[in-house]
Amino acid sequence: MIGTELLLGEIVDTNATELARMLRDIGLDLYYKTTVGDNVARITAVLNLALDRTPVVITSGGLGPTVDDMTRQAVACATGRKLVYSQELERQIAARFRKLGRAMADNNKRQAYIPEGSLPLSNPVGTAPCFLSEDVRGRGFIVSLPGVPRELEYMMANTVIPLLVERMGGSKTIRTRVLRTCAVGESDIDRVIGDSMTLANPTVGLAAHSGQTDVRITAKADTEAEAEALIAPIEADLRRRLGIAVYGVDQETVPEVVGRLLTRRGLKLAVVDTLTEGQVVRELVEAGFGYLIAADLQAADLSEALHAAGLGAKVDPDTDGFTLATALARAVTPADGVGLALLGPLNDGINDNVTFIAVSGAALAQEISRRGRSRRLRDAEADYARHWLVIQGLDWVRRAVSGQLTSPVDSK
Numbered sequence: 001m002i003g004t005e006l007l008l009g010e011i012v013d014t015n016a017t018e019l020a021r022m023l024r025d026i027g028l029d030l031y032y033k034t035t036v037g038d039n040v041a042r043i044t045a046v047l048n049l050a051l052d053r054t055p056v057v058i059t060s061g062g063l064g065p066t067v068d069d070m071t072r073q074a075v076a077c078a079t080g081r082k083l084v085y086s087q088e089l090e091r092q093i094a095a096r097f098r099k100l101g102r103a104m105a106d107n108n109k110r111q112a113y114i115p116e117g118s119l120p121l122s123n124p125v126g127t128a129p130c131f132l133s134e135d136v137r138g139r140g141f142i143v144s145l146p147g148v149p150r151e152l153e154y155m156m157a158n159t160v161i162p163l164l165v166e167r168m169g170g171s172k173t174i175r176t177r178v179l180r181t182c183a184v185g186e187s188d189i190d191r192v193i194g195d196s197m198t199l200a201n202p203t204v205g206l207a208a209h210s211g212q213t214d215v216r217i218t219a220k221a222d223t224e225a226e227a228e229a230l231i232a233p234i235e236a237d238l239r240r241r242l243g244i245a246v247y248g249v250d251q252e253t254v255p256e257v258v259g260r261l262l263t264r265r266g267l268k269l270a271v272v273d274t275l276t277e278g279q280v281v282r283e284l285v286e287a288g289f290g291y292l293i294a295a296d297l298q299a300a301d302l303s304e305a306l307h308a309a310g311l312g313a314k315v316d317p318d319t320d321g322f323t324l325a326t327a328l329a330r331a332v333t334p335a336d337g338v339g340l341a342l343l344g345p346l347n348d349g350i351n352d353n354v355t356f357i358a359v360s361g362a363a364l365a366q367e368i369s370r371r372g373r374s375r376r377l378r379d380a381e382a383d384y385a386r387h388w389l390v391i392q393g394l395d396w397v398r399r400a401v402s403g404q405l406t407s408p409v410d411s412k
Helices: 014-025 040-053 071-079 087-099 106-112 149-168 186-198 224-245 254-265 279-286 302-308 321-332 382-402
Strands: 056-060 083-085 113-115 119-121 130-134 141-145 173-182 203-209 212-221 246-249 268-273 293-298 337-343 354-360 368-373
Touching (some): 014 149, 040 071, 040 141, 056 149, 071 083, 071 130, 071 141, 087 106, 113 130, 141 149, 173 224, 173 382, 186 212, 186 224, 212 224, 246 254, 254 279, 254 382, 268 321, 279 293, 302 321, 302 337, 321 337, 321 354, 337 382, 354 382
Parallel strands (some): 056 141, 268 293, 268 337
Antiparallel strands (some): 083 113, 119 130, 173 212, 173 246, 203 212, 337 354
16 A cells, blocks of 8 residues: 555555455455555565565555656566556546546646556546556566545456456455454463464464454355355364353354343343443443343442442442342342343452452353453543453353353463
C-alpha cells in the first residue's frame, strides 16, 4: 500500500483488507502486507524485497497525476525497466476525461508513463492507467492498481482476478473455521494444542481478544468440499482437546450462544451486578434475548446490592466474597431459571481489585462461585475490563447450565 497519508493515519487502509479477501477467495496465499510512503527510493526497496519473497506483487496507490505519485517510476526501477511514454494511454486518459465532461490537464499526461514492456490494464472507472510489469530477472511480476477503493475493487474483480486465475492454472479454495473460546488465556490454549500449530495444511493459529481467544483452522484445496474435508478431523481433535472452553464457531458471540442455550432449556436469567454497569444485560438484549431477563439489579456497591437483592441486614457484609456472591446469586434466582451475581471490587483495601462471580439455580447440577482479578474499573481501560467481566460471567452461566464446569485448557 503506497501513500504517506496512510503512514500518517489520515485515512484508514481499507484496500489491504479488500485485497486480502479477494485473494483468499481464489486460493492465492497472501504472505506479506507493507505500507510505504511517497518516496521513490523506499518504494523501490520495498518492491525489490517483495519480488525476492514472492512472484506476485500488487501495489495500490501512487498512480495519480501529481508530483508525489511515484509508483510508476519505482516499479520501473524494481523490475529493471525504463519508464516510457504511451500515446495510446494518453488517448485513453483523454477519452475518459471527455466522457466525464472535463478537459485533461497537462499534468495528467504523467499517467501515460509506464515501465517499458508492461501490459496496460484498462481502467474504465477512473483516469489512472493500471499495468502489469514483469521483472527482467524473472523474479515475478508487479500489478499496479489505483488507491481509490472503488477503482481498485473494480479492477481486481474484472481484470486482475481473472488474470491471476489464468496464470495460476485455475483457482483454489481457502476455507477457514474459527473455534471461539472464552474466559481462558491464549497461553493456556497454546499449552494444550500448541503442537497442532505446526501443521502445513490445514494450518492452525490463535488470535486473542478481550476475554476471548479464537482458534483459526485454515485449509487450501481445489474445491470447497475438499477444504472442508481437510478441516473436519482437525476441528474434531481440537474440540476434544479444548472441551467446554469452545463456546461457538465463526461469528458467534457469547451472548448469542448463552441466549440460545437458555431458550432451549426454558430458563430465565436474573442478574445482580456491581461490576459492569448493566453491560451483561445490555449485551443479551442487543443480541435479541431481552425476553430472558427475569431481573436486572444494578448496584454501585456491595451494600446497595444486598438491599436490592432483599438481603439487607440478613447478610454480614464482612463475609468473604465467595459467600456473598453465592448468597446474592441465590437471592435473585427465579423459580424457572438461573441467578448470576457479579460482585466487587470490595474496596476493603485488600480486595479492591478482586472480583467474584457466582451462578445459582435449581436447574444446575452444581453452583459455581469463582474468584478473579480485574483492573480497577475507574482506570483508562474500564471498557476493556467490563467486557472481560461480561464474557466471564456469561461463560459461567453457559458452563453451569451445560453441566461442564471445567475444561482441559483452564488455568492450573
